[in-house]
Amino acid sequence: MTCQKCRGLMIEERQPELSPGTIIHRCINCGLILDPLLLKNRLNHLREKAAVLQAA
């Protein structure tokens, strides 16, 4: 896997503190973290924003 930011090498890392079985991708070059949960939350946030815009 390649980092979106610096195109460095990303490694898989377990994050038992977040939730058991969670695996994130971390760039060993710049430290960028790709967390599936984080991505999901971000998508939900975008959806909420879209809903607010539609309501207005």
Ligand SMILES: [Zn+2]
């Ligand atoms: Zn990077």
